[in-house]
Amino acid sequence: MAKDKGPRRPRAETPKGFRDYFGAEVTERKAMLDTIANVYHRYGFDPLETSAVETLDALGKYLPDVDRPNEGVFAWEDEAEGWLALRYDLTAPLARVAAQFRNDLPTPYRRYAMGPVWRNEKPGPGRFxxxxxxxxxxxxxxxxxxxAEICAMLADALEEVGIPRGDYVVRVNNRKVLNGVMEVAGVLDPADPEKFAHERGIVMRAIDKLDRLGEEGVRALLGKGRKDESGDFTEGAGLSGEQAEKVMGFVNAAQIVEDELRDGPPNPDNRMPGGMGLTLDNPHERTEHAGQAWNWAVLDHLMRLVGPTEVGFQGLQELGEISDLLKAQGYGPDRIVIDPSVVRGLGYYTGPVFEAELTFEITDDKGRPRQFGSVAGGGRYDDLVKRFTGQAVPATGISIGVDRLLAALHAKGRMQADTRGPVVVTVMDRDRMADYQQMAGELRQAGIRAEVYLGNPKNFGNQLKYADKRNSPVAVIQGSDEASRGVVQLKDLFLGAKIAAEATHEEWKSQPAQSEVARADLVAEVRRLLGQG
Amino acid sequence: MAKDKGPRRPRAETPKGFRDYFGAEVTERKAMLDTIANVYHRYGFDPLETSAVETLDALGKYLPDVDRPNEGVFAWEDEAEGWLALRYDLTAPLARVAAQFRNDLPTPYRRYAMGPVWRNEKPGPGRFxxxxxxxxxxxxxxxxxxxAEICAMLADALEEVGIPRGDYVVRVNNRKVLNGVMEVAGVLDPADPEKFAHERGIVMRAIDKLDRLGEEGVRALLGKGRKDESGDFTEGAGLSGEQAEKVMGFVNAAQIVEDELRDGPPNPDNRMPGGMGLTLDNPHERTEHAGQAWNWAVLDHLMRLVGPTEVGFQGLQELGEISDLLKAQGYGPDRIVIDPSVVRGLGYYTGPVFEAELTFEITDDKGRPRQFGSVAGGGRYDDLVKRFTGQAVPATGISIGVDRLLAALHAKGRMQADTRGPVVVTVMDRDRMADYQQMAGELRQAGIRAEVYLGNPKNFGNQLKYADKRNSPVAVIQGSDEASRGVVQLKDLFLGAKIAAEATHEEWKSQPAQSEVARADLVAEVRRLLGQG
Known part of the structure; x- marks a missing residue:
């Protein structure tokens, strides 16, 4: 039956979880990428661009949600090449490059990269x-x-794209400290590091989800598992109550330290639901009440918890060194803090891990205020290159989520894109197209963005509507009468819109937004209207 | 047995046909994309960025080599979304956007886009x-x-990225004229346009391959088919000798016109192997000998061939209008010419088609001089949006192959990338890392690219080798002696390299490339060495 209607038409839609970016959305992102690249470049990093497609084998399996069936990657089997996949981050391809070109690249190899990555995850609002x-x-x-350098550079990059100091914090933790906790909680045996690997994965993902699931949700995941609102069940790590307590005590360390440093009991209004008081605090206030002592107070507290384990002790030493180096360069806890609740989902981290969080509040879809959250993350991954070569190659880095950062600046009203359209040369007489093109050409020669109206010129109103939709500042009009007199009409569309909105009928009739100028003065007069005169 | 060697290691390689771009390769491409985008923007086009992944359905099947089994696209089946694919160009996604947002976009919608596209084709040298x-x-x-505007803009873009006038030519043809030829040759029946569609596809691809296969190869494809050097057989269109002659007469039209315009017989040295004398000619010479009359002479000749068909006549009329419009704007045949041999491989074109070719010679891998060839192509595709909506939406555009254009500029030695590395602050005393970071920080504050050496500092020679590999202009050195005296050593590495290459032993010993300066003067002195003083 449907056959009678002719061939089936494809749906004009992107696949779910993909979208298009128009006009200023594209130029704003480009400007942000350029700004961040400049910071990276100034720090001595060189650009690298790898292809979007890699062998699945080279990418490895390090995505946060390894419990999902398709493991988060878009992959397909190629006749000749075997399984290929779209990169899910820029780190796995870097590890492949570092291994492939290890004899040619300088050591250390400092590189920056930018571009899209793809995750085969369930899309959601704002989640692509x-x-x-x-x-x-x-x-x-x-x-x-x-x-330490990566953390400092991250702070610089955030400030250069327009996040003022105080509106962000870079939080630093160490996977080794986390491993110390695992050991203390009995899910890591230094003599048999592979044992309990599955359980540790679940524990880490649980800690990482603290701000989404809250303390209760995390406890469920540490124990028997958790059923979400939709009824889906997520497997738990199977920890006993006592084991889970040790992990929770660690996760809440920042909170405990804060309480200790404060006079009197904590103010519950000043804290995140998950209990991580530190990151909700106004960083200025934190600087004030804890001064440079904050990071050391946290480290001191953690030492009591995980110091007895070798790996935990080593991790805390590293954190102390990072903190000292940053302090010496003037990056105090108003910008970069030690925070034990930072996990980072990716499985390849082996040492320090970093996360940049925006600390200001925005209003969510339902009108409720909420923290904007994480916009960048990274850490040390000493084993990624070893996968290929067998030789250990230490590495560390940061990834800025540019789309989230743009969304944050939009939410704060801090983007001022130039959305002004081109000067539109209208078509009064379709036989004189070459003349109109000539006018547009002269304007462009003078560096002015301009175009001839290329739709059907029959209805002149449509041409002005088009100019309006393009947010065009000026329309150029020349009918045969004007042509014979050697003049053109210039319509100041911004002024015209203002008059239409505000002027009296008398003012409107006098048409102050339209003026007749000599054809020879076209460029100079348009320039004057654009405020470039 | 392999099991004894531990877990299998992934290969550190890209899949075949993919590659990595390092340093200047990335920044050069970015600069070229920015330059072209500026031209497009000045002409009134707005940016659009679609995702890399589309439904296979939305992309449609328009690739040149539709006779290949996998049809040239990287595609995979998604559990929820059905068949997905990587875009093979930027036009098919635009058609989808134009259909999806038809009620919101201005009409006409003028957009530019840039980014990678993917083709599942056999890779080859320089073919990714x-x-x-x-x-x-x-x-x-x-x-x-x-x-006409698109052709003019293409010429402008090529000149702005560094291809001087005379080193390129934009060739214009019209699919309607080709259809006229098909009708004359008996493989297009206006009363039943679907008939012979398969044969026409083969004929078009054959014409398009003229410069690769030569006249004989094309004749074989028009007839029974062709066996290539590897023994692979390509199906032919099955045309009779008489039918094939008509097509060949058309393809050689430019040659015939040239012969007519010249005094005496054609000079065989001045012509491409395929017989398309026009495009091999020095454009200046062409302007001289044919003047503005060239395009009209070609059109006049074609009129005799395909004028009797309705579609051919209409196509020639359009070409005449385009030629006139361009001439009026000063784009003569030294930049844009009518050339009947232009086909463009993609199946979706319906009217004028364009191709930009670089006319200078380069030396190929085997040391032979050859034309560089096509770097951009496009045309009118009036039915792409209709696929989605059922309503005809006329459209036209151009695509510049940026990687080929970069290769051309490299081949001509016209790229001068800034490959200067960062100032390297060496590490003499690893306990004073914070001091060294402080120095790098001060240099960056002053806008100077700088970094601290972050490898193992034990072997100082390695630090200087690193600086050398990074093409660093200056190394900063401060041991404990210098630190106690409040000074630093600056090593001018460019001057040092020059001295090492040219100086006498006495000059070398005097170490003119190394100087001691006050720590407080670090930034000023480095700036002086960099020629920014």
Missing amino acids: RQFYQCDADTVGSASVASD | RQFYQCDADTVGSASVASD
């Missing part, structure tokens, strides 16, 4: 399956000075 | 499966003024 990352990494340096 | 395109299209304008 293609998004931009802008990364910088140092491969071949074991020094914590590399980690 | 991911490459960049930079497109501009006007959707919703039936006027040939849109086509």
Whole structure:
């Protein structure tokens, strides 16, 4: 039956979780990428662009939600090449490049990269399956000075794209400290590191979800598991109550330290639901009440918890060094803080991990105020290159989620894109197209954005509607009468819109927004109207 | 047995046909994309960025090599979304956008887009499966003024990225004229346009391959088919000798016109192997000997061939209008010419088609001189949006192959990338890392690209080797002695390299490339060495 209607038409839609970006959305993102690239470049990083497609084998399996069936990657089997996949981040391809070109690249190899990455995850509001990352990494340096530098550079980048100091915080933790906690909680056996790997994965993902699931949700995931609102069940780590308490005590460490440093009991209004008081605090206030002592107070507290384990002790030492290096360069806890609740979902981190969070509130879809949250993350991954070569290559880096950062600046009303359209040369007489093109050509020669109306010129009103839709500042009009007299009409569309909105009928009739000028003066007069005169 | 060697390691390689771009390769491409985007923007086009992934259905099947089994697209089946694919160009996604947002976009909709596209084709030397395109299209304008504008803009863009006038030519043809030839040759029946569609596809691809296969190869494809060097057989269109002659007469039209315009017989040295004398000619010479009359002479000749068919006549009329419009704007045949041998492989073109060719010679891998060839192509595709909506929407556009254009500029030695590396602050005393970071920080504050050496600092020679590999202009050195005296050593590495290459032993010993300066003067002195003083 449907056959009678002719061939089936394809649906004019992107696949779910993908979208299009128009006009200012594109130029704003480009400007942000350029700004961040400049910061990375100034720090000595060189650009690298890898292809979107890699062998699935080279990418490895390090995505946060490894419990999902398709493991979060868009992949397909190629006749000749085997399984291929779209990159899910810019780090896995870097590890492949570092291994492939290890004899040619400088050591350390400092590179930045930017571009889209793809995740085969369930899309949601503001959650897309293609998004931009802008990364910088140092491969071949074991020094914590590399980690400290990355954190400082991240703070610089955020400020240069327009997040003022005080509106963001870079939080630093160490996977080694987390491993110390795992050991203390009995899910890591230093003599058999592979044992309990599955359980540890669940524990880490649970800690990472603290702000989404709250303390109760995390406890459920540490224990028997958790059923979400839709009825889906997520497997738990199977920890006993006592084991889980140790993990929770660690997660809440920042809170405990804060309480200790404050006089009197904590103010519940000043804290995030998950209990991570630190990151909700106004950073200025934190600087004031804790001063440079904050990071050391946190480290001191953690030492009591995980110091007895070798790996935990080492992790805390590294954090101390990072904190000292940053302090010496003037990056105090108003910008960069030690925070034990930072996990980072990706499975490849082995040492320090970083996360940049915006600390200001925005209003969500339902009108409720909420923290904007994380816009960048990274850390040390000493084993990624080893996968290929067998030789350990230390590496560390950061990834800025550019689309989220743009959304944050929009939410704060801090984007002022130039959305002004081109000068539109209207078509009064379709036989004189070459004359109109000539006018547009002269304007462009003078650096003025301009075009001839190329739709059907029959209805002149449509031409002005078009100019309006394009947010055009000026329309150029020349009928045969004007042509014979050697003049053109210029319509100041911005002034015209203002008059239409505000003027009296008398003012309107006098048409102050339209003026007749000599054809020879076209460029000079348009320039004057554009405020470039 | 392999099991004893531990877990299997992934290969550190891209899939075949993909590659990585390092340093200047990335920044050069970015600069070119920015330049082209500025031209498009000045002409009134707005940016659009679609996602890399589309439904296979939305993309449609318009690739040149439709006879290949996988039809040239990277595609996979998604559980929820059905068949998805990587875009193979930027035009098919634009058609989808124009249909999806038809009620919101201005008419005409003028957009530019840039980014990678993917083709699942056999890779070869210089032929990759991911490459960049930079497109501009006007959707919703039936006027040939849109086509003419696109050609003019293409010429402007090529000149702005560094191809001087005379080193390129934009060739224009019309699919309607081709259809006229098909009708004359008996493979197009106006009363039943679907009939012979398969044969016409083969004929068009054959014409398009003229420069690769030569006249004989094309004749084989028009007839029974062709066996290539590897023994692979390509099906032919099955035309009779008489039918094939008509097509060949058309393809050689430019040659015939040239012969007519010249005094005496053609000079065989001055012509391409395929017989398309026009495009091999020095454009200046062509201007001289044929003047503005060239395009009209070609049109006049074609009129005799295909004028009797309705579609051919209409196509020639359009070409005449385009030629006149361009001439009026000063784009003569030294930049834009009518050339009947232009086909363009993509199946969706319906009217004027364009191709930009670089006319200078380069030396190929085997040391032989050859034409560089096509770097951009486009045309009118009036039915692409109709696929989705059922309503005809006229559209035209151009796609610049940015990677090929970059290769051309490299081949001509016209790229001068800034490959200067960062100032490297060396590490003499690893306990004073914070001091070194402080120095790098001060340099960056002053806008100077700088970094601290982050490898193992034990071997100082390695630090200087690193600086050398990074093409660093200056190394900063401060041991404990210098630190106690409040000074730093600055090593001018460019001067040092020059001295090492040219100086006498006495000059070398005096170490003119190294100087001691006060720590407080670090920034000023580095700036002086960089020539920014």
